[in-house]
Amino acid sequence: MPSPATGVAGSPPAEPHPLTRTARYAYGLGDLASNLTWTTLTAFLLYFYTDVAGLAAATAGTILLVGRFADAVIDPVVGLAVDRTRSRFGRARPYLIFAAPLLGIVFALAFTSPGSGTTKAVWAMATFTLVGISHSLVNVPYGAMLPMLTDDADTRLKMSGYRFVGASVGLIAVSLAVMPLVGSLGGSDRGRGFTGMAIVLGTAGTLLYWIVALLCRERRAAPVERGTATWRALASLPRNRHWLGVSAASLAAFVRLGIITAGAVYYARDVLDDSWATAFILLAFSLSALAGSLVTPWILRRTGKRRGINLGLAATVVLYVVLFLLDGQPAAFLAVFVIANLLGGFGYVAAPALVSDTVEHHETLTGRRDEGLLYAGYSFATKVGTALGGALFAWALAWGGYRADHVSAHAGQAIEWAFIGLPALLCLVQAACMALYGLEDRTA
Template identity: 30%
Template sequence: MSKQNEAHGSVPLHRKLSYSLTDTAGNLLYCVISSYLLYFYTDVFGLSIGVAGTLLLVTRILDAIDAPMWGILIDRTKSKYGQSRPYFLWLCIPFAVFMVLTFTTPDLSETGKIIYACVTYIIAGVLYTGISTPITSILPNLSTNSDERVILNSFRMVGGNVGFFIATTFTLPLVAFFGQGNDQRGFSLTVALFGVLAVIMFLVAFADLREVSAVKTKPIPIRKSFGAIKRNWPWMLVVAANLCYWIGLNVRSSTVIYYFEYNLGSKDLVPLINGLTSLQLISMVLIPFCVKKLSKNTVMIVGLVLAALGQVMILMGSTNLTVIIIGWIIGALGSGFACSLPFAMLSDTVDYGEWKNGIRASGFLTSIGSAFCIKAGSGIGGSVPAWIMGSMGYVAGQSQTASALSGIQFSFIWLPFIVFLIGTIPMFFYKKFERNEHRIQGELAARR
């Protein structure tokens, strides 16, 4: 298949699989942060929950600033490997190393621990943005066909779901296996194992992927990159909805271990519950079919509503494990839609920005729309429940008071419920822009 045909038509299966490996690798490491870092800081590293929550927010605010910078850097990158692809090669090893350091526990004073946690977490986050932004920014340049982008994005999301499943299901068992009662050693060795696997997958993806888009990309001045946002209303709506989703998801992910350990007394069920999240794979696979029958914005709304309803069903289940599992599965199926679609929609907003402003800033727009939302969602989603639980009396490793248990329940059940529903609001305004996508792509093709 020629590069021209590949740009406009079907991308070979082996490259779709290679593209999926990028998100498998990224999630394999980063989902350990989103699911277990707050617990690691409080119950393993020994930080108070108030300090841990503040640390997560402050470091993420500082760290989130680098998202548009990476996007600008990618838009100005010109190499024999392409614009986005070389970052998989350049950053995979540093990213893995600092992820391991984030979950390493040197013997330090309280102040020393805070400084160490800040430094390692910020650097790991910066490198995550550097390697995750190209995963999204490369998509518009793998194919100019909108339907093919949806399929490619589904492959990516399936791969990411595999990484999520491994990270959330096997982290605690591996910590117990490697640590033999020493969770500090167990976390460090577990993340080191994940790091080796992630590096291998990023290198395979780098070797196989090709940026074959017919779009002629060239370095964009920094000031001009910001101009790609001007009047790009669909991009703003996608970013707003995506940010709400990642806040809600991280609130749920960071508090599930607290809810099951203290409210239900069943910490050993956490790997099972997290493993069931992989059922979101079903909805991810169904996305290309669903968007043909409905629309991307409608499917996104359905996903967010299902994610919210799943939370309520978990509460209704009380101590009934069957009902809890059904609620979790409903939420997971909703998450499959809500997690996947924004990445495909962002590619369409890149086209809209070029059509509206004459600026094709795929790296800049997708970095804010994806990496910024994920990282800001991680910071907010980890810090807010920590503050709520801390204010209501949570103390790590002890029997919790009724007030503390209420704080855990509100953080795990109602906070994600509220945020998921807020995320549906921008999508009601997105529909009119989605109707014009094919016309915009046709006019862009004519211009080129």
């Protein structure tokens, strides 16, 4: 293991802190908690807006995009706060302890729809923005914890795998549990069912974040450098091209994720003609993510991170073209869909480790670690990406003339092209962005 890196130029190194097996596994629970709320939002909030709250598809898509951009500016603010936090709980853990309950509450509020007309739209915008801000207060510190727990690149890659195992379990839980919970808690009242479902999942997410805070202890942090200006920290970011590449590639990847999760319910019902296929599509995506989390560290250690990710993306593009030919063949569709998303998911699994690598490079380049700020860039990409993906799909619905009470052939074609064609294009964009990352030799 390399020697611990310094926190700021001229400061003493962080205290060695052996990472227990329990802490490594517990860290992955944070992504399980995150996906109980985040995946539910990306997969079902658009449907809740259009088919339960009665908002127009274009209005719902605009809310998803504008609300996410509005709250995304909080990410660098939270990142800077984490970099400057020194408390008896550590630097990142206080946010997990105190902000997680807030996230659970506003998550439940996002699945309510009081009033009518403009009131509904304003409420949706306000609650969606608040749930995004609350997510930042938890998820940015959680992601920034990784380089605070260990400075070993191989361990970080493995822990990124543990994170994605947690994320995959969360995806599976959401795909299997959300609609049954809605039905059992609401009966014929879908609005009440969605609210009850959100209360259950929000509470579970809070408890899981608290477990992470209990079992994962950070290495001792160096003192905050006096006189460090915020503008100087922000100005140093463009110098780190590797970080820029990872953040841009993550943005493209999460736009793709936003399209898949938001579009699954529509594609299942209106293209495959089976509303229950929603669970199967999301489950297939979840299983591909789970399998990817197990094999990605093994593959990328042998191919190199950038090369392995880009090879997987190239194969995914080919397989997505094949999906266009599988209308009316749900079993074959799901099989190819699983393989495509397994290969295209290497970047999701590796991203936290790649960000941690850029933290080490950033310190070499600038004399600053800025874990919170650098992770905030990745968090910004995930947040804006999923919102943009959902918005793009909603606008595709509007372009196709989608109506909840009658789905025309033109609307069905728009759903199919948005659900399959756009993700294939985004794989190429993601691969182009990865060209900026080149730290494999330094972190091997």
